[in-house]
Amino acid sequence: MRMEELTWPDFEEAKKSIDTVLIPVGSVEAHGRHLPLGTDVFAPLELCRRVEERVRNAGKDVLIAPPIWYGHTFVLNVYPGTIDVRADAFKAYVREVISEFVEEGFKRVVLMNGHGGNVYPLIEAAEEVAESYPNAEIWLINWWIDFREDILSICSSQGHAGQDETSVMLAIRPELVKMDKAVGEKRTSRVRVIRKDIGRELFPDGVNDDPGSATRENGEAILGVISEKIARLLLGED
Template sequence: MRMEELTWPEFEKLKGSVDTVILPVGSVEAHGRHLPLGTDTFAPLEIAKRVEERLQELGFGVLVAPPVWYGHTFVLNAYPGTVNVGGGAFMAYVREIMREFAVEGFRRIVLLNGHGGNYSPLVLAAEEVAQEFPETEVWLVNWWLDFREDILSVCSSQGHAGEDETSVMLAIRPGLVRMEEARGRKRRSKVRVIKRDVGRELFPDGVNDDPSGATAEKGEAILSVVSEKIARLIAGENDGT
């Protein structure tokens, strides 16, 4: 069920049979010259849709909430089109959204995160909600990180605007991908350097990987395995892989 499509009486009735809500969280930021600014939200939205469909097949109900489009993206703020929300403000905003779901009676909130910069603020927000609402648990699912081994069985590498993300976008929004502009390479730093505009060093042109090998077929394979595993985890059917 998509929350924004329900009336309030329908929502009230749904709460009686559904205890889990999925909240997609992303960002609006540069993803090379070849991917749209909304990549980090498009991906978790699509995964949430597939997870809901798979859970229905498993006989499990879930509510999919409207996404949080803007995130904490200090590093990529060096590039035009990136909208960076300060970590404290972002944490507080997501915390209040989760508080409302806890007050409504949902016992499990799944933060389906699509952006690395969101990680620390989301952990802090989840801890505050868990402390205030002991009957509610928060799951933080970083789709590209938590299922890294599965993704690397499909792609040769991973990275920001890289082969994995580009493949996923080719599968779900191919009209927004400019493969003729898809180029880059992996950059690493031995320590975490925090300074203004560091993104231009770590993410030249907004990329940190080689996206040239991306295909829609690889993207479909990634989406399939990730959504299947998330659905089974929510339904309590962990296959141990």
């Protein structure tokens, strides 16, 4: 059930039987020369859609809220098309969104996150809401982190705009993927270096992995196993 498609009376009625809302959270940023700027929202939104379908097939419902498109993306702000929101502003905005859903009566708010730079602000936002609303439960799901073992059982590597993320996008929006430009390599740093232009070193052309071997089949497998596991968690089966 998509919230933005409901009227307010429909929404009020839905709240009577739905206690969980899924909020896709991502960023608008460079993903190499081969993936669209909205990759970090397309992925969690698709996961929400698949999770909702699986939960509904089990006889329950969840609400999918409109995505939070803009995120905190300092490192990749060296590339055109990356829209960075400062961490404190992003945290405050998400905190208010979560709080509103709790005020509406939802007992569980699931942040389906698709972007690494969002992680720490999302944790802080969730903690602040939890302090104000002791009965609220906020889940933070970072799909590429929380299900890394599953992903690496399907792909040989993972990384920003890499094999796993490119495979997922081939499964979701193949018409937006330019595989003839899917090149890159893995870059690492022994310590976290914070410098305005560090993104050009760690993410050459906005990539940190080799996406060349990505496939639609692998993307479908990743989306399938992750959505199944999240649905089972929501249903209390795991």
